[in-house]
Amino acid sequence: MIGLHTAAQVRAAEQSVLAGLPAGVLMQRAATGLATVCLGLLGRAHGVRVVLLVGSGDNGGDALFAGALLAQRGARVTAVLLTPDRAHAGGLAAFRRAGGRVAEAADAGLHRADLVLDGIVGLGSAGGLREPAAVLVREATAGPGLLVAVDLPSGVLADTGEVPGAAFPAQHTVTFGAVKPGLVVGAGRRQAGTVHLVDIGLGPVLAEPAAQQLTDADVVPHLDAPAPDDDKYSRGVVGVLAGSATYPGAGVLCTGAAVRTRPGLVRYAGTAAEGVRAAWPEVIVTAGRPGDAGRVQAWVVGPGMGTDDDAASVLAEVLATDLPVVVDADGLTLVSQRPELVADRTAPTVLTPHDREFARLFGEVGTDRLAAARRGAAELGCTVLLKGDATVVADAAGTTFVNGTGTPWLATAGTGDVLAGILGAVLATGLPAAEAAAVAAHVHGRAGQLAAEQGPLIAGDLVRRLPETLARLRAGAG
Numbered sequence: 318m319i320g321l322h323t324a325a326q327v328r329a330a331e332q333s334v335l336a337g338l339p340a341g342v343l344m345q346r347a348a349t350g351l352a353t354v355c356l357g358l359l360g361r362a363h364g365v366r367v368v369l370l371v372g373s374g375d376n377g378g379d380a381l382f383a384g385a386l387l388a389q390r391g392a393r394v395t396a397v398l399l400t401p402d403r404a405h406a407g408g409l410a411a412f413r414r415a416g417g418r419v420a421e422a423a424d425a426g427l428h429r430a431d432l433v434l435d436g437i438v439g440l441g442s443a444g445g446l447r448e449p450a451a452v453l454v455r456e457a458t459a460g461p462g463l464l465v466a467v468d469l470p471s472g473v474l475a476d477t478g479e480v481p482g483a484a485f486p487a488q489h490t491v492t493f494g495a496v497k498p499g500l501v502v503g504a505g506r507r508q509a510g511t512v513h514l515v516d517i518g519l520g521p522v523l524a525e526p527a528a529q530q531l532t533d534a535d536v537v538p539h540l541d542a543p544a545p546d547d548d549k550y551s552r553g554v555v556g557v558l559a560g561s562a563t564y565p566g567a568g569v570l571c572t573g574a575a576v577r578t579r580p581g582l583v584r585y586a587g588t589a590a591e592g593v594r595a596a597w598p599e600v601i602v603t604a605g606r607p608g609d610a611g612r613v614q615a616w617v618v619g620p621g622m623g624t625d626d627d628a629a630s631v632l633a634e635v636l637a638t639d640l641p642v643v644v645d646a647d648g649l650t651l652v653s654q655r656p657e658l659v660a661d662r663t664a665p666t667v668l669t670p671h672d673r674e675f676a677r678l679f680g681e682v683g684t685d686r687l688a689a690a691r692r693g694a695a696e697l698g699c700t701v702l703l704k705g706d707a708t709v710v711a712d713a714a715g716t717t718f719v720n721g722t723g724t725p726w727l728a729t730a731g732t733g734d735v736l737a738g739i740l741g742a743v744l745a746t747g748l749p750a751a752e753a754a755a756v757a758a759h760v761h762g763r764a765g766q767l768a769a770e771q772g773p774l775i776a777g778d779l780v781r782r783l784p785e786t787l788a789r790l791r792a793g794a795g
């Protein structure tokens with residue numbers, strides 16, 4: 318599990334650790350970690366051209382100390398000081414002692430740098446980048462150098478991933494003490510590149526993370542192989558209410574994902590029965606109502622089912638049960654017309670909107686995706702899985718996950734139906750809803766990555782590659 322900590326949490330931990338340490342120790346740890354990552358990325362230091370963009374705070378101090386370490390290793394390091402009279406004094410002195418050069422932006426050689434270190438602003442960021450920072454970032458971006466951000470790409474807000482204006486488009490971000498949410502969610506994720514976490518010793522005093530990201534190892538225990546005393550019922554039966562006579566595809570994809578995730582037993586009820594039976598003879602199929610399907614431990618309702626009166630009454634029937642329910646797609650459109658169907662429930666409900674569906678339910682998502690998911694969850698007392706390149710899961714108690722797997726190739730019709738099926742299968746095991754949603758998003762993203770290895774993927778590829786995805790996850794954990 319990767320904990321995601323806010324700027325305030327990191328600063329509080331820093332204060333508490335600093336109280337027992339000589340001044341500057343944390344910055345030295347940060348700078349050493351930063352220089353080490355840079356050396357690893359460059360492969361060598363001698364003769365390498367490095368340009369530091371140095372702001373007026375400690376973020377600039379980190380860059381200067383790291384620049385000094387690189388200069389000691391033979392790199393040719395030049396610092397551009399955005400506000401020369403306010404540059405970190407200790408960092409600047411160390412940098413000069415190590416042979417570093419200070420230059421005006423025009424003379425810094427950004428157009429032929431091998432590496433640009435962005436130490437303009439980190440945790441202290443407020444608003445979009447101001448001039449002259451923004452123009453320097455544009456020059457750095459136009460040049461050939463590897464773009465490495467110090468702690469956070471300048472212009473990205475640490476807690477939300479909002480990018481209110483110009484920002485440094487990092488290829489790598491070396492972050493200190495804890496991963497900040499803004500590096501993995503929203504627009505910030507796209508500015509951060511690969512994130513490297515440097516341990517500066519805050520671990521023991523960090524507060525509970527504001528959000529979490531699952532790793533492969535975290536999901537594997539929930540996808541375990543059957544035990545000798547298991548039978549087809551014991552691992553959770555999932556019921557699927559998806560697709561329609563006109564659009565059987567969503568029913569086939571959603572049911573297939575469920576049966577491929579946990580093949581104990583999957584039941585299907587609905588007007589796509591013909592198509593589902595033909596595609597998945599393993600599934601127990603009825604063309605009738607949910608009540609005709611037999612006992613299940615969790616329902617998935619909505620993909621491709623339509624929004625007519627029949628669909629609305631099917632939705633109302635399952636939401637009236639005391640079973641966990643995943644509501645997706647058309648089901649979400651119907652819930653936006655009758656939110657009390659969810660708000661009045663006591664059993665877990667997971668809503669899985671993309672941005673437009675979210676807007677119909679709760680108003681516009683806005684730029685703070687964590688806050689949006691938490692707001693929706695609190696409003697209806699449910700779990701919200703807000704889809705995106707970094708899917709966010711939040712429940713009414715504020716438990717929040719940010720997904721770290723996936724690929725833009727998933728932006729194709731039907732992949733959401735597959736996610737709903739995976740989620741239903743995981744939810745049927747009895748896992749708490751937010752955790753089940755986070756596990757499902759993680760597996761879905763891994764299936765997407767695997768399928769994308771062989772060119773453009775279509776939703777059916779995710780279902781086909783699920784067994785291999787799960788096998789790889791288990792093997793990796795083993």
Ligand SMILES: NC(=O)C1=CN([C@@H]2O[C@H](COP(=O)(O)OP(=O)(O)OC[C@H]3O[C@@H](n4cnc5c(N)ncnc54)[C@H](O)[C@@H]3O)[C@@H](O)[C@H]2O)[C@@H](O)CC1
Pocket residue numbers: 327328330331343344347372373374375376377379437438439440441442443444445446447450467468469472493494517
């Ligand atoms: N908190 C911690 O645990 C540690 C923090 N360290 C470093 O310290 C940084 C935080 O330092 P500070 O609190 O001094 O703050 P920063 O250095 O992040 O930023 C402060 C300066 O940036 C300028 N600024 C703010 N918004 C701007 C914008 N939109 N455009 C242009 N300039 C802007 C402000 O004028 C301010 O002087 C961290 O990001 C990290 O790099 C590390 O040295 C090690 C430990």
Ligand SMILES: Nc1ncnc2c1ncn2[C@@H]1O[C@H](COP(=O)(O)OP(=O)(O)O)[C@@H](O)[C@H]1O
Pocket residue numbers: 646671704705706707708723724725726727728729730731732733734735736761
């Ligand atoms: N650019 C992207 N990068 C990564 N994942 C994406 C991207 N766009 C969409 N996805 C994922 O693809 C799925 C699309 O779901 P959805 O919009 O419901 O599609 P559909 O309704 O066609 O099944 C979601 O899991 C979403 O997170």
Ligand SMILES: [K+]
Pocket residue numbers: 376435436437438439466467468469470471
């Ligand atoms: K920075």
